[in-house]
Amino acid sequence: MLDFPQLDEPTVVRALLERARLEPEGLASVIVHADRPDEVYRTADLMGLAGRYAEHYHKQLGSGDRPVICVCLYHGIHLQAAFLGGILAGAIPTMVAPPSPRMEKEKYVDSFARMLGHIRPDYIVTNEAVGEALRSLRIDAFPAERVLDADSFRALSPLRGSLETAPGWGSDPSDVVLLQHSSGTTGLQKGVALGDRAVLHQVRSYGEVLRLSKRDLIVSWLPLYHDMGLIACFMLPMLAGVPVVTLSPFDWVSQPMLLWRKIKEYRATLCWLPNFAYSFSSKAVRDHHRDEIDLRSIRAFVNCSEPVMARSHAEFQERFGPFGVDEEKLLTCYAMAETVFAVTQSPIARAPRIDRVCQETLQREQRALPRETPPWVELVSNGPCIEGLELSVVDEKGRACPERQIGEILVRGDCVFSGYFRRADLTSAAFVDGWYKTGDLGYLADGELFVTGRKKDLIIIQGRNFHPGDLEAAVSDLEGVIAGRVAAFGQAEDETGTEILVVLAETRIDDPVAQGRLKLDIRNLIAQTFDCTVGKVFLVPERWLVKSTAGKVARSANREKYEALLRR
Numbered sequence: 001m002l003d004f005p006q007l008d009e010p011t012v013v014r015a016l017l018e019r020a021r022l023e024p025e026g027l028a029s030v031i032v033h034a035d036r037p038d039e040v041y042r043t044a045d046l047m048g049l050a051g052r053y054a055e056h057y058h059k060q061l062g063s064g065d066r067p068v069i070c071v072c073l074y075h076g077i078h079l080q081a082a083f084l085g086g087i088l089a090g091a092i093p094t095m096v097a098p099p100s101p102r103m104e105k106e107k108y109v110d111s112f113a114r115m116l117g118h119i120r121p122d123y124i125v126t127n128e129a130v131g132e133a134l135r136s137l138r139i140d141a142f143p144a145e146r147v148l149d150a151d152s153f154r155a156l157s158p159l160r161g162s163l164e165t166a167p168g169w170g171s172d173p174s175d176v177v178l179l180q181h182s183s184g185t186t187g188l189q190k191g192v193a194l195g196d197r198a199v200l201h202q203v204r205s206y207g208e209v210l211r212l213s214k215r216d217l218i219v220s221w222l223p224l225y226h227d228m229g230l231i232a233c234f235m236l237p238m239l240a241g242v243p244v245v246t247l248s249p250f251d252w253v254s255q256p257m258l259l260w261r262k263i264k265e266y267r268a269t270l271c272w273l274p275n276f277a278y279s280f281s282s283k284a285v286r287d288h289h290r291d292e293i294d295l296r297s298i299r300a301f302v303n304c305s306e307p308v309m310a311r312s313h314a315e316f317q318e319r320f321g322p323f324g325v326d327e328e329k330l331l332t333c334y335a336m337a338e339t340v341f342a343v344t345q346s347p348i349a350r351a352p353r354i355d356r357v358c359q360e361t362l363q364r365e366q367r368a369l370p371r372e373t374p375p376w377v378e379l380v381s382n383g384p385c386i387e388g389l390e391l392s393v394v395d396e397k398g399r400a401c402p403e404r405q406i407g408e409i410l411v412r413g414d415c416v417f418s419g420y421f422r423r424a425d426l427t428s429a430a431f432v433d434g435w436y437k438t439g440d441l442g443y444l445a446d447g448e449l450f451v452t453g454r455k456k457d458l459i460i461i462q463g464r465n466f467h468p469g470d471l472e473a474a475v476s477d478l479e480g481v482i483a484g485r486v487a488a489f490g491q492a493e494d495e496t497g498t499e500i501l502v503v504l505a506e507t508r509i510d511d512p513v514a515q516g517r518l519k520l521d522i523r524n525l526i527a528q529t530f531d532c533t534v535g536k537v538f539l540v541p542e543r544w545l546v547k548s549t550a551g552k553v554a555r556s557a558n559r560e561k562y563e564a565l566l567r568r
Helices: 012-022 043-061 077-088 105-119 128-136 196-210 227-240 249-254 257-266 275-284 287-292 310-323 359-365 424-430 468-476 512-530 555-565
Strands: 027-033 036-042 068-071 092-095 123-126 147-149 176-181 191-195 218-220 244-247 270-273 300-303 330-335 342-345 354-358 376-380 389-394 407-413 435-445 448-454 459-461 464-466 481-493 498-507 534-540
Touching: 012 043, 012 077, 012 176, 012 196, 012 227, 027 043, 027 077, 027 257, 036 043, 043 077, 043 123, 068 077, 068 105, 077 092, 077 176, 105 191, 123 128, 128 147, 176 196, 176 227, 191 196, 196 227, 196 342, 218 227, 218 257, 227 244, 227 270, 227 330, 244 249, 244 257, 249 257, 257 287, 270 275, 275 300, 275 310, 275 481, 300 310, 310 330, 310 376, 342 389, 342 448, 354 359, 359 376, 359 464, 376 448, 389 435, 459 481, 459 498, 464 468, 468 481, 468 498, 468 512, 481 555, 498 512, 498 555, 512 534
Parallel strands: 027 244, 068 092, 068 123, 092 176, 123 147, 218 244, 218 270, 270 300, 300 330, 498 534
Antiparallel strands: 027 036, 176 191, 330 342, 354 376, 389 407, 407 435, 435 448, 459 464, 481 498
C-alpha cells in the first residue's frame, strides 16, 4: 500500500495543500543547469512560489468562468510554480513548448496558432527570453494585459501564509484540473482535458505498480509539455511527495553525461526514457566516463515509447551493466496523454517479456505466432493494465480479436480523459461504446500488451504489412546513418496498385560516391532482413527530419515534407 496520505484527498488541489502541510521542509524539486550550481527547493519554497502565481492569476482574472492559463517557459522553477499556481487558483493550466532551434519554425508557428484557436487561453505566462523568441517568429497574439512576465516574480518571496485561501482549493472532483497535449511535432496538437479523479486515480494506481515509496527520488530531462515529463516526472512526484531532479532537455542532448552524474550524486531510484534515449545514451557515453557513473541506486528505467525495441534495451544493458543496470531494471510502459499517462506497466524487478514471432505470419496475417528459430521478429511486452483500466484489441469491424491477433487497441476506465478541450467533434470521433480508440496496433498474450505500431502508419506492400518502426530501427544501425533519424512510410503507386516503401535517412556524409554506397546498403539491408524491396531512398542532412516532443519520428509531417520537397 502507498504511504502517501495526501493521495486520499478528493482533488488535486487538496492533495497538494496536504503535502505542503505534512512536509513543508521536505525536498521537492532540484533544478539542474549545466552552467551553474543546482537550485534546491523545499516543498514550502515551491508551493509558496506557486501561491504567489495563484494570487496574481486570481487578482487579474477574477472569479468568473475558469480561465485557461498557458505556461510557455524554458526549464526552471518558475515553469513548475506557474503551472501549480494555475491549479491552486482554480484555473485550467497547460504547458506548451517554447520555441527551440530544434523545431521547424513553420511547423511550430502553425501548431502554436492552432493551439490558440482550439483552447483559446485567457492568459499566457512567459518571460523576456521566450517572448523574444516568439516575437522573432512573428507570434504576438496576446494583448499586454493578458501576458504575465515570469521574470517579475524573481524578486518576490514565496507566500508564507496559509495556502488554504487559494481560490481553487474547493474545486469539484469532476472539474477539469489541467490540460496536456497529444503528441505532435511540437506538442501543441489537441488539448487533452483531465479531471481530478482521473489524475489522482492515475497517481495512486501507477504508484502502486511502481511500489513508490518515500525513499524514491526521480531524475528526468524530459520536457514538461509532454505527458511523460508532465505526469510521470512532475505531477506524480508533486502529488505523492517524492523529490524530483530535473534537467533541461537541451542540456541533456548536448551533455548526456549530466544525467548519469545527477543519478550518482542524488542516488536517484526512478528514471523514464523514450526508446531513442537508450540507443543515444549507449553511444554517447565514452569509456573515459567510467569513474563518473554509478547506477546501482536505480530501481527502474522505464521505457515509454511504443513500440519498445528489444535491441535498444540489449545495447543499454550491455553498456551500463558494469555500472549497476541489469535487465530486471529495464521496464516498459504503454502510455498516452488521453489516459493521463500509463495504461500498462511491466512488473517491477522483472525483465519485460520478449516475444519472438514468425515474421512471415506477422506481415501477411497480422498474427504474432511464436517461433523457435530465426528468422523472427522480437516484440517487447508493455506489461499488463494498471488498476482501473481495461484493454480490448479489435479488428476493423470492431470485433474482439483472439490472443496474438493484431488489431486496434481500445482503452476505458478511471484514468481516461474528459475529452478534447473545446473539440466536441474530435471527442465524439475518439470513442466507441465508451472505449477510447487509441489508433495504436497491438495484441494481447497471457494478459500482457504488445504494441506493434500506429494504425495510420502501417505500410502495406503486395498484401504484406510492415511496421515502419522495425524498418527505421534496422536502418538506424547502419554506419553512416545518424542513429534515430530515419523515417519510413508508404507511398501509393497507381501503376502497380500497391504502395512502395520510401525511406528517408539523415547522414553527415556529403561525398556523392559514399552516399551512393549508403543508399545501396539501405536497400540491401531491408531486402535481406524483411524480404521487402525499397521503392525510394533519400539521404537528407542532419536535423532535416521532423520529430515529435516525445522524440518519435513524426511520420505524417515527414511524409508531407517529402511530398513537398523530394517527391518526383
